[in-house]
Every structure is written in structure tokens, then in C-alpha cells.
Amino acid sequence: MSTLPKVAFIGTGGTLSSVGRDSLDILDYTATGRRLEAEEILARVPETRAVAEVVPVRYRAVTSPGIGFSDWRTLVRLCEELAGAHPDLAGIVIGHGTATLEETAYALSLTLTVDLPVVLVGSQRPISALSSDAGLNLVAALRTAAAPESRGRGVLVVLNDEIQAAREVTKTSVTRMQTFRSPDFGVLGQVDGEHVRYYRRSERRHAPGTPFDIRTLDALPRVDISYAYADADGTAVRAFAAAGARGIVSAGLAPGMTPPAEAEALAEAAAAGIAVVQSTRAGSGVVPSTVRLASHGIVPADNLTPQKARILLALALTVTRDPDALAEIFATY
Known part of the structure; x- marks a missing residue:
């Protein structure tokens, strides 16, 4: 044996x-x-x-x-x-x-x-x-x-x-x-x-025991990533919204900002009921919670990369659409 x-x-x-x-x-x-x-x-x-x-x-x-x-x-x-x-x-x-x-x-x-x-x-x-x-x-x-x-x-x-x-x-x-x-x-x-x-452990919560149960789901809510760059004009954001996105993650310029036209499109998406999360293309660092983001109901991604913010947002949307609750999820996981 x-x-x-x-x-x-x-x-x-x-x-x-x-x-x-x-x-x-x-x-x-x-x-x-x-x-x-x-x-x-x-x-x-x-x-x-x-x-x-x-x-x-x-x-x-x-x-x-x-x-x-x-x-x-x-x-x-x-x-x-x-x-x-x-x-x-x-x-x-x-x-x-x-x-x-x-x-x-x-x-x-x-x-x-x-x-x-x-x-x-x-x-x-x-x-x-x-x-x-x-x-x-x-x-x-x-x-x-x-x-x-x-x-x-x-x-x-x-x-x-x-x-x-x-x-x-x-x-x-x-x-x-x-x-x-x-x-x-x-x-x-x-x-x-x-x-x-x-030598250390990660402090954020993880499975088992999370509210995210995908065992019987047919699909996750559609969440897309919009990559920011100089002169980005929001075309991608509006295309994702037209395609039926329930969430959009902005891979913004560090420290979590976008060109004005892109910011306008993201605000429009949030106003239309699409969950919007602000991440950054920098690869590290925390996107701060700012008056600008809060005024549009946009959730900061903490230090998650855009691709991981997309996963958490899609899972979060299976349990809530409330911006405050989404923000709490991003602060927890």
C-alpha cells in the first residue's frame, strides 16, 4: 500500500x-x-x-x-x-x-x-x-x-x-x-x-464559501474589456453596449483614467444600467475610489488586472447589479 x-x-x-x-x-x-x-x-x-x-x-x-x-x-x-x-x-x-x-x-x-x-x-x-x-x-x-x-x-x-x-x-x-x-x-x-x-498568504477571500456558484449556469453575463489609449473615442465601449454587454471593464490609463471621449462613453454606459469597472493597463497598483468615478456609478477595480476584473465582475453580476454591492465585492475578493 x-x-x-x-x-x-x-x-x-x-x-x-x-x-x-x-x-x-x-x-x-x-x-x-x-x-x-x-x-x-x-x-x-x-x-x-x-x-x-x-x-x-x-x-x-x-x-x-x-x-x-x-x-x-x-x-x-x-x-x-x-x-x-x-x-x-x-x-x-x-x-x-x-x-x-x-x-x-x-x-x-x-x-x-x-x-x-x-x-x-x-x-x-x-x-x-x-x-x-x-x-x-x-x-x-x-x-x-x-x-x-x-x-x-x-x-x-x-x-x-x-x-x-x-x-x-x-x-x-x-x-x-x-x-x-x-x-x-x-x-x-x-x-x-x-x-x-x-512566506506569506493572500488576504483576500476565496473559495470555498463564496456566493458565486457556476455549477448550474449556462453562461456568465457578458462582460467586455475596453482598452484605453491616447485619443480613444469610446467606439469600443458603445459597440460593446450595442452587443448586449451587461458589464464593461475599462483598462484605463494609469492611475485609472481614460481620454475624455472614452470617459463620456463609459459614463453613458453606466447611466444606461451597464455595470462599469475602472481598471488600469499598468499591470499593478490600486485604482483609487475618486469623486469622478463615484459620480458616474463606476466601480474601481482595486488592483485587479483588466482580465481578472472581467471575471470578478461577471461573477458578481450573477448575484447583484447594485453599484455599492459591486464595489464591496471588489473590495472583498
Whole structure:
């Protein structure tokens, strides 16, 4: 009987699962269309058997630009099923492409119903590449998911020997190994060999126990992102409103402002009953609550990136449309 901790591994595809033309193919490897399923990835990384009793779970092997709400909903259900089927499960690892990894991680951190550690992992180089980071990233993620210290910290992201909070982490480089960073606050901890070490925790609330239940939803309310730039005239904002957006996130100029014509369009949208959240394209820092925003009923995004503000706003709109209540949600999660 195994004395190793039991960890489920769900494979959703991504670079971690990709097989390129040869070992030097580290850029155009998706052209082959070859991606491994969960059990095939584990077979390529036999070292995983030394750190955990891994339960491979097939999902679907795709590139992460193809992952969105329907997958988040399925993953919430799947994690729930795994926890029920394996009472001795120590944690769950989800292999994921890096393009949307931070969005899936944050969505799950707000909607999961299990209190097990859930860790998302990816890689910058395909599993077939010379000096691929896929294998060691996977081992580190399994160790993190199995560690008792990982409980109660929300969804975690592990790459490059670093443990990041789902709410705070973002991808900052196309190809560099140290791409995932938490600009304002830094890592939660590190994985050094067999040692999983934590140095801080994220203070914002997370699942389980949030009011956001997506298990039976057909879709999330439509929320779009309008990217600000010099001379932006509100065309995108008005197009999103015409398309039926129930919410709009403004990726504004730092510190959370937009050109006058864009600001006018956002105010019009808010007056028409569309929930408007002001974020910033800067990548870090808090959008302050100002008289200007409050006068139009626009909610500041705190320090969430636009893509994460979109997720929180869409989830928030499943429970309220009141601007004050939305502001409280953004101050809580």
C-alpha cells in the first residue's frame, strides 16, 4: 500500500502537454497538433511517481486560448467529483496552457466548492523540448498540492519553483521561464527540491464559501474589456453596449483614467444600467475610489488586472447589479 500522498492530475493540454517537431522546437510546436493526455504526460515524467500517488484524469488536450467559462464550470464539477470519489485525496493539480492560466486560476479561486489545495501548472517549453521546464514544474506542483501547508490558501499557481496566488499572478513574458509574477506583492513561497516553503498568504477571500456558484449556469453575463489609449473615442465601449454587454471593464490609463471621449462613453454606459469597472493597463497598483468615478456609478477595480476584473465582475453580476454591492465585492475578493 502506498504511503505517498494521493494527488489527482487533470490534463487540459497547453505547452505542458505539447510535442514539437524535435527537441529544438520551442516556438512553433503547436503546428504539430500533438498534445498528450494526463496519463501520457505522467509516463513522460516518471519522477512524479516518487513524490505522489498520482491519479490521472483525462479532460481534453487543447491550447489554453480555447479555455473559458464552460471549462471553468466543468473543472469545478470535476474537482467536486474527485474529492467525493477519493476521500484520501491530498490535493488536485491542473495542467494548463500559460496563455489563459491566470484567468482559469482566478475563476476557480472564486468558484470551487472543495477545500482541497488546487494547483495550476504549465510550462514555457513543450514537454518534448531540450531543457523543458514541464517535468520539474509538474513535480513541484504535485509537491505543493500534497503539502498540508497549502490548505486554505486558495488556488495556487506553480511554475519556475515559485508558488503564486491565483488572484495576484500574471504572465509577464512571452517566452522567458520567469514569466509568472505577482507585481505588487511577490510570491507566496517556493519549492526547493522536496521542500515546500511559504512566506506569506493572500488576504483576500476565496473559495470555498463564496456566493458565486457556476455549477448550474449556462453562461456568465457578458462582460467586455475596453482598452484605453491616447485619443480613444469610446467606439469600443458603445459597440460593446450595442452587443448586449451587461458589464464593461475599462483598462484605463494609469492611475485609472481614460481620454475624455472614452470617459463620456463609459459614463453613458453606466447611466444606461451597464455595470462599469475602472481598471488600469499598468499591470499593478490600486485604482483609487475618486469623486469622478463615484459620480458616474463606476466601480474601481482595486488592483485587479483588466482580465481578472472581467471575471470578478461577471461573477458578481450573477448575484447583484447594485453599484455599492459591486464595489464591496471588489473590495472583498
